[in-house]
Amino acid sequence: MGTTSVDAAESGLAVATAADRPRRRERARRRAAAPRGDGRIALLFLAPALLGFAVFYVYPAIRGAYYSTTDYNLLSPPRGVGMANYTALVHDALFWNALKVTGYYVVLNIVSQTVLALVLAALMFRLTRSVVVRAMLLVPWLVPNVTVGLLFLWLFDADLGLVNHLISAAGLSTHGWFSSTTWAMPTIALTNTWAYTGYTALLLYAGMLQIPGQVYEAAMLDGASELRMFFRLTLPLMRPVLALVLVVSVIGSFQMFDTVAITPTHGGPVNATRVIYYYIYELAFTHFRMGYASAAAMSLVLILGALTLLQMRLLRASRSDLA
């Protein structure tokens, strides 16, 4: 039975790629046939974007790399210190703590958000095409993270919050969620899981829609159960989309800032929520250590780059079971 459905998947896919191929060739032909020498008019089209790119992306990237080798407080000109910032970073317990805390957050957030989103996407995929359902799930994503953070600070408020009311009504012990070293980070992770699960579910759902319907018809004729179809068909066939969504959400999660910034403990209690983005922000704009902050930001660039490559490799994101 398993084999039949996979066969069906492969043939469905073969149809899709066969149809794709001439189109791709066509496109290549057209590109080659494009008249050479649109140079001058291209400059006109590109001028604003090039200006923006040069001034706000390339130039600051170079400045950032340079700052990371200086001592700079924004008031007096930067003073070169060589690699001193990087050596200091290696011995900075707070920097390592920030990375550890960020990693903890990413794991909590990504696991809960992805699992929930996958379940929701699969349910929608098999139950309903309703736009209203999807629109409702998307609402938390439309709202600023600051608003979401504030709302959860209130819901999880130690004294008057609804969550503690419900918990004590159920006879369980309550917590000061955001003010507890143990619970602060899980609560922040939960906050952002709430904000991003619907959005992630919609992306995954879109990936599922690309799976040819015949695959399921064949499997149903074989009497496959929904659960079996999910694990044997849906999951493997949408792996490239899942991988891409994972890579992008891990990178986004690594850069969580707003929720911590709005929480009155500001990275506390006792550094429990001082994530790397917030730490860099504090270095630059509370302590005015622009050079040192740039070195930390540079490290983050390298970490995220390495993480992306690693993930792509592990998830074999570029290869699909469909093709």
Place this chain on the structure above:
Amino acid sequence: MARTTTARRWSIGRVLAWAFLGVALVVTIFPFYWMLRTALTPAHELATDNTGLWPAHPTLINFRRVTGATTVAQNQAAGGSGAQLNFLLYLRNSIIYSTLIAAAQTLFCAMAGYAFARLAFRGRDALFGVFVMALMVPPIFTLLPNFALVKSLGWLGSFAGMVAPSMLMTPFAVFFLRQFFLNIPREVEEAATIDGAGRWIQFWRVIIPMSRGPLFTIGLITTVWAWKDYLWPLLVGPNPGTRVLTVGLGIFLQQSPNTAPDWTGLMAGSVLTVIPVGLLMVFFGRRLVESMNFTGIK
């Protein structure tokens, strides 16, 4: 036959699946209801009236005091700190900030995306490669020098400084719009070429009008992103004249006593950040939802 279909439709698994989806929808929407319910509760009664589904004495005073519609004395009497807040002004600033960015960015990135998709010029692919690489760089890395730059230009505290870095382009929008233009059939332009129209005219007379829908969608999504911005507007424009809603909320919370935050006022302010995007959802919900199918991933 009919019976088996009904059986299939109402199998236990199906009921459970719908139940799970239903719970997910309630968990998604209920916190917004709670935000509104809190905003409608008189501040003095919140300590005793904070569990029912509807406040005992609903009031609009919290909205009035956070929009600066009350005097200092009235504000304090209603549970505020007396500090004058003007969330209507912040709302205006948020609207200016996000529409300026969305409109300009969509236009300029459409031009660039078109050039990358359809024009032949030396170094095109290499340049596009560099744009795509910039997608990988975490914003905080360029944010620090950009802040120094905007400061040295004397643009701190102005809309110019707030919108400058994202107004001209973002690598993502260029990337997305290039993909879109690649899929427009070339015949359309070829017909216009025969008419003797140059690339520039073709772009404005043919390409832009026929791409209105997708351009509007990307503009909508850009508006939402800009609406959510916090860090950059916090650094560049925290003063009341340019203070956006997110920054206003952050400052409001900081001014509020740590031991007993002004929750009713804070939730009233929060409602104001939700209403505009809620309206976008009501009017353009289908567009936004369906855009998830093709923007793929930010």
